[in-house]
Each structure stands twice: as C-alpha cells, then as structure tokens.
Amino acid sequence: MNTATTDIAITKAKTSKITEVDFDNLTFGKVFSDHMLVCDYKDGSWQAPKVVPYQPISLDPSAKIFHYGQSVFEGMKAYKDANDDVWLFRPLENFKRLNISSKRLAIPELPESYFMDGLKTLLEVDKNWIPTKAGSSLYIRPFIFASGKGFHASPADEYKFIICTAPSGAYFSGKVKVLIEETYSRSANGGVGFAKAGGNYAGQFYPTQLAVAKGYQQVIWTDDTNHEFIEEAGAMNIFIRINDTLLTGPTSDRILDGITRKSIIDIAKAEGIPVEVRKITVSEVVEAAKNGSLKEMFGAGTAAVVSPISGFGYQGVDYDLPELTETYADKLKKIITDIQTNKSEDPFGWRVKL
Numbered sequence: 423m424n425t426a427t428t429d430i431a432i433t434k435a436k437t438s439k440i441t442e443v444d445f446d447n448l449t450f451g452k453v454f455s456d457h458m459l460v461c462d463y464k465d466g467s468w469q470a471p472k473v474v475p476y477q478p479i480s481l482d483p484s485a486k487i488f489h490y491g492q493s494v495f496e497g498m499k500a501y502k503d504a505n506d507d508v509w510l511f512r513p514l515e516n517f518k519r520l521n522i523s524s525k526r527l528a529i530p531e532l533p534e535s536y537f538m539d540g541l542k543t544l545l546e547v548d549k550n551w552i553p554t555k556a557g558s559s560l561y562i563r564p565f566i567f568a569s570g571k572g573f574h575a576s577p578a579d580e581y582k583f584i585i586c587t588a589p590s591g592a593y594f595s596g597k598v599k600v601l602i603e604e605t606y607s608r609s610a611n612g613g614v615g616f617a618k619a620g621g622n623y624a625g626q627f628y629p630t631q632l633a634v635a636k637g638y639q640q641v642i643w644t645d646d647t648n649h650e651f652i653e654e655a656g657a658m659n660i661f662i663r664i665n666d667t668l669l670t671g672p673t674s675d676r677i678l679d680g681i682t683r684k685s686i687i688d689i690a691k692a693e694g695i696p697v698e699v700r701k702i703t704v705s706e707v708v709e710a711a712k713n714g715s716l717k718e719m720f721g722a723g724t725a726a727v728v729s730p731i732s733g734f735g736y737q738g739v740d741y742d743l744p745e746l747t748e749t750y751a752d753k754l755k756k757i758i759t760d761i762q763t764n765k766s767e768d769p770f771g772w773r774v775k776l
C-alpha cells in the first residue's frame with residue numbers, strides 16, 4: 423500500500439488490553455483491539471479521520487440510525503505471516519462495495535484515501551493484535567451509520583465512519599444442515615439485497631430462528647417471486663456442485679457481490695473445474711440430490727471462507743449430501759487461504775502488503 427496521504431491524528435490508549443487476551447483460544451468477533459478509526463461527516467463533508475482508543479460512542483436518541491436504519495458495513499481480514507508481514511486481501515473491493523452500499527442507503531460516499539489510509543494507520547497502531555496462529559486473523563469491521571438527529575424520515579445530515587478490529591480464531595462451524603426457504607425472502611428486485619446494509623441482517627434473524635427451531639442451522643434464500651431459484655446461504659454466497667460442475671447464481675439486486683465468491687470462481691476456473699454462473703433452480707438441486715449427482719453445497723464469505731453443507735430440507739423432506747474424501751470445498755478453501763496468508767504465490771495479484 424502507498425504511504426498515507428491523509429493526515430490521521432493518533433491518540434493512543436493509556437493502557438493496552440492485549441495481555442488479557444488468550445490468543446490460543448480466540449473465538450469470532452468477541453474481543454476488540456485497543457484502537458478504532460473514527461471519521462465524522464458533517465457540514466456537507468467527511469472530516470479528517472482519527473485513530474482513538476476503542477470506546478463506547480454517545481449518540482442522541484433521535485439519531486436516524488435508531489429509527490430509519492441508515493447503516494452499511496464491510497467485513498475483511500488482515501493476516502500476519504511467519505516474517506511478521508501483514509497482508510490484506512483485495513481491500514479496494516471492500517472500499518468500492520462500501521460506497522455502493524452507501525449510495526443505495528443515501529449515505530454520502532467516502533473518499534478512497536480516508537478508507538485505505540485510515541485502515542492502514544489503524545492496523546499499524548494495532549499490529550500486535552493480528553494473530554499468527556494457523557487459521558486465525560484480525561477481523562476488520564468498517565461501518566457507517568447515520569448519527570444525525572431528528573425524527574423526520576429523511577437522510578441524516580451527519581454520519582460516522584468507524585473501523586473496529588477483532589482478533590479472531592479459525593471459524594470451525596462444522597458442516598451445517600440448511601433449510602430451503604419457501605415463505606420469507608432476504609431481498610427483492612429493486613431492494614437493498616446487493617448492499618451490505620445492517621437491516622438485511624435484522625430481516626434474516628426471524629426466519630433463521632424458525633429454521634433453527636426445526637433443527638436446521640441456516641436458511642437457503644430463494645428468489646422472492648416464486649421461491650424457485652437458489653440465491654444465498656444465510657449471509658454467504660452459495661456454491662453447488664452437481665457431478666463435477668460448480669454452480670453459483672449470478673449477482674443481481676438480490677444477491678450480494680461477495681469477494682470470496684468471485685475469488686473462488688477465478689480459482690476454480692484456473693484449477694480446471696467447470697464453473698457455471700447461472701440461475702440454479704430448487705427443483706434441479708432436489709432432482710440431483712435424488713439421483714446422486716449432487717456432490718457438494720457450500721457457503722462462501724470472508725468470515726468462514728468456505729462453509730460446507732451436510733444436507734438440506736425442502737417441503738418437509740431432508741436430503742443428505744454424500745461424504746466425499748476429496749471436496750471442492752476443501753481444495754478451494756486451501757488455495758484461497760494460502761494466497762491470503764502469503765503461503766503460496768498470488769497469481770491473481772489479490773494480496774496487498776500493509
């Protein structure tokens with residue numbers, strides 16, 4: 423990354439919490455590093471970002487985030503290799519997507535240098551917080567929300583852009599059993615499904631609770647019109663292997679353009695795996711499960727990277743997936759994480775050194 427072009431004031435925490443953290447037993451997103459980046463939007467422009475100690479924020483009860491849900495976020499990771507070099511994975515893609523999300527939520531777009539230089543400065547200040555154990559990483563959460571006051575249902579005049587980080591361990595969720603959704607929808611044509619908007623998650627929790635009560639761990643979202651096409655796996659993009667072909671749906675208003683998804687498509691193609699990006703019908707997946715050609719299903723996203731699915735429920739019937747010794751899920755996960763953590767060559771030029 424280039425040296426900082428934005429002047430970023432740094433206020434260091436008086437004491438570090440790092441000695442309280444058990445780096446051998448990290449979970450996901452529960453302990454937070456000593457500092458955070460904060461940048462305010464007011465008087466019609468983004469003000470200079472600054473690094474301050476991690477701390478609660480004070481907001482007016484009428485702040486529009488509470489009432490009208492104007493908020494967007496990103497999720498990314500930093501990795502430290504054996505030489506203590508720090509790596510980011512396609513960070514500009516996260517920056518661009520944050521602004522795509524913001525635009526849809528009528529949030530003012532952020533200048534690139536505020537995001538990239540802010541991130542770089544924050545990571546340099548909290549470099550010691552980046553875990554080194556295999557599978558672990560520093561999870562990075564950039565987000566923007568409406569801090570401006572007033573009950574009037576209109577975009578706020580003030581916003582906060584914050585980046586917090588959380589050292590996190592490998593995400594061993596195990597294989598998940600999923601339910602193909604036939605009633606609720608995550609997103610709709612013309613809606614905000616393509617944006618990383620906080621409210622998209624709020625809307626998923628209830629249908630997911632219902633699925634959990636029926637013995638599933640996750641919901642497979644289908645299109646809102648007829649629940650006929652497979653769209654996403656919880657908050658991850660979905661991949662389905664039928665025979666030796668890897669399928670994933672095309673991005674749209676309803677499907678989030680995941681960075682893991684597009685990286686996996688490129689890696690799979692480079693590995694000679696036949697890839698088809700096209701609409702996938704529920705009926706073809708059920709048919710493939712019945713005739714044995716359905717080999718794998720997995721979710722893809724930054725947090726878990728690849729999350730294998732053991733089986734799915736549809737219209738009251740459960741379908742199990744076979745236990746394969748060699749899976750696309752394992753193979754693709756290894757290739758992408760080796761690139762991310764500087765354990766292999768990076769033929770795609772995705773890795774960025776801090």
Ligand SMILES: *Cc1c(COP(=O)(O)O)cnc(C)c1O
Nearest residue numbers: 657658659678680681682723724
């Ligand atoms: C964040 C997210 C993904 C995954 O995106 P990545 O860039 O790979 O982390 C997929 N689907 C939804 C709905 C998401 O919010």
